[in-house]
Amino acid sequence: MPECPELHLAGRYINEACGGLVFEGGVQRSAVGRGPEVPFSSEAYRVTAASRGKELRLTLAPLGPGPSQALVFRFGMSGSFRLCEAASPPRHAHLRFFTRESPPRALCFVDPRRFGTWRLGEDWQPDRGPCVLLEYPAFRENVLTNLEDKAFDKPICEALLNQKYFNGIGNYLRAEILYRAKIPPFEKARTVLEALKHQEQNSSLTLSKKLKLKRDNPDLLELCHKVPMEVVAADKNLFDPSDSDNYAAFKNWLQCYLVPGMSSLRDRNNRTIWFQGEPGPMAPKGQKPHKKHAHLKADPEEAPTPTVTTRASKRRSGGAEKPPKPAVKEEEEKAVPDGSRKGRARGKKKVAAAPTLSEPDAPVRAKRNRTSTRRGRGEAGDFWSEGMVKGIRASRVLQDIARHPLTFCLLVSLPTFQVQPLQCEFCTLPSTHLSLWKRVTPPLLWRHAGLGCLVLL
DNA sequence: CGTCCACGTCTAC
DNA sequence: TAGACCTGGACGG
Numbered sequence: 001m002p003e004c005p006e007l008h009l010a011g012r013y014i015n016e017a018c019g020g021l022v023f024e025g026g027v028q029r030s031a032v033g034r035g036p037e038v039p040f041s042s043e044a045y046r047v048t049a050a051s052r053g054k055e056l057r058l059t060l061a062p063l064g065p066g067p068s069q070a071l072v073f074r075f076g077m078s079g080s081f082r083l084c085e086a087a088s089p090p091r092h093a094h095l096r097f098f099t100r101e102s103p104p105r106a107l108c109f110v111d112p113r114r115f116g117t118w119r120l121g122e123d124w125q126p127d128r129g130p131c132v133l134l135e136y137p138a139f140r141e142n143v144l145t146n147l148e149d150k151a152f153d154k155p156i157c158e159a160l161l162n163q164k165y166f167n168g169i170g171n172y173l174r175a176e177i178l179y180r181a182k183i184p185p186f187e188k189a190r191t192v193l194e195a196l197k198h199q200e201q202n203s204s205l206t207l208s209k210k211l212k213l214k215r216d217n218p219d220l221l222e223l224c225h226k227v228p229m230e231v232v233a234a235d236k237n238l239f240d241p242s243d244s245d246n247y248a249a250f251k252n253w254l255q256c257y258l259v260p261g262m263s264s265l266r267d268r269n270n271r272t273i274w275f276q277g278e279p280g281p282m283a284p285k286g287q288k289p290h291k292k293h294a295h296l297k298a299d300p301e302e303a304p305t306p307t308v309t310t311r312a313s314k315r316r317s318g319g320a321e322k323p324p325k326p327a328v329k330e331e332e333e334k335a336v337p338d339g340s341r342k343g344r345a346r347g348k349k350k351v352a353a354a355p356t357l358s359e360p361d362a363p364v365r366a367k368r369n370r371t372s373t374r375r376g377r378g379e380a381g382d383f384w385s386e387g388m389v390k391g392i393r394a395s396r397v398l399q400d401i402a403r404h405p406l407t408f409c410l411l412v413s414l415p416t417f418q419v420q421p422l423q424c425e426f427c428t429l430p431s432t433h434l435s436l437w438k439r440v441t442p443p444l445l446w447r448h449a450g451l452g453c454l455v456l457l
Numbered sequence: 458c459g460t461c462c463a464c465g466t467c468t469a470c
Numbered sequence: 471t472a473g474a475c476c477t478g479g480a481c482g483g
Contacts, residue, residue: 003464077465113476115465170464
């Protein structure tokens with residue numbers, strides 16, 4: 001399920017599962033893996049991960065002297081990471097990193113369809129934009145300052161898959177986002193986005209009213225951040241590789257994509273767009289929106305209501321659905337995995353030689369004990385109340401919110417506060433994200449309403 | 458058994 | 471703007 005939430009959760013999985021492990025030896029690549037051999041070997045090294053949009057970077061760092069090796073992965077349609085017994089890796093494990101344990105384990109890049117790949121070096125693919133999940137302000141700015149680009153001549157549903165502007169959005173997210181924004185998928189992208197530029201000044205409201213408005217009516221670009229954030233912050237980890245039962249939870253989270261009663265059409269790239277209501281002015285002709293899609297064995301008793309399904313009615317079958325994942329086979333890794341290799345030999349990929357990149361990056365992990373303010377579902381609760389807001393330099397904050405209407409962050413100033421490099425420990429927001437706020441005022445509290453986490457800085 | 462479909466890029470007419 | 475690149479699950483006959 002690789003869109004940005006899955007990439008991000010894969011990174012979290014790697015950091016949690018491998019954080020305390022020592023790896024050793026070389027990196028093993030399957031005969032049919034898409035990516036290059038990894039010229040790295042070490043007596044003892046650690047593995048860490050970071051994500052950006054639909055890319056995931058692994059860093060192999062020797063415990064002793066010696067250079068680190070970085071790899072940047074794309075997951076294609078079916079990629080994932082998994083830590084398992086080295087002796088019995090899953091099928092289609094195309095890259096393996098071995099731990100230095102007694103029965104060794106292997107961190108595996110697993111990818112049945114092999115559309116995924118990896119490159120050597122630490123650089124993100126240069127023509128992909130900022131991450132919708134982790135670089136929200138930069139993402140928003142990148143879109144709103146480039147609206148003359150012909151990428152925005154297209155219908156919004158197609159523009160949303162353009163990774164130059166929407167790095168991390170994929171087919172299920174675009175459906176979920178447009179559905180919540182109540183925007184017809186084939187409305188022209190520029191029309192939709194131009195409107196966001198102007199609706200940002202909305203004076204004569206109190207701060208808390210504005211915040212509430214923002215929270216209750218997130219615009220399209222905010223939803224590009226907020227919707228994937230929900231997946232990442234879900235109580236039940238919707239994509240925990242070690243819990244195969246959670247696919248049902250994911251299905252249940254979906255409000256539009258694959259949901260019975262919703263309409264669907266093929267866009268100009270022949271990708272299925274799911275939506276509700278009118279398709280919009282740029283809809284391809286000669287295709288009748290086809291509804292239903294009954295072959296979701298997840299909801300057996302679904303009444304065949306011909307009426308337009310409403311929000312309430314489509315919350316199908318509550319938790320009653322059973323996970324549609326039947327087989328847990330995938331074992332019996334045949335010794336010669338894909339000997340066939342019929343048509344077309346593996347094309348020679350021009351491996352972009354990683355040019356040096358300075359990137360001060362190196363985020364200091366400012367560990368804190370998180371005061372667990374876990375609330376369900378992005379609910380801000382009384383945090384937004386007038387009382388809490390008192391004492392902020394409201395004008396500055398408002399000004400900033402107007403420029404970067406981030407519904408999820410709010411800052412409280414404390415005059416004598418020394419700013420330090422830090423990250424939100426929950427979601428590993430990069431320090432670049434924070435710097436935007438540092439310019440306003442030193443933050444004391446930084447809260448992601450979408451995550452329900454409160455971070456003391 | 459065969460057909461259709463899938464969470465994504467790429468490049469070749 | 472088609473395809474190519476792949477495996478595998480769901481579904482129909």
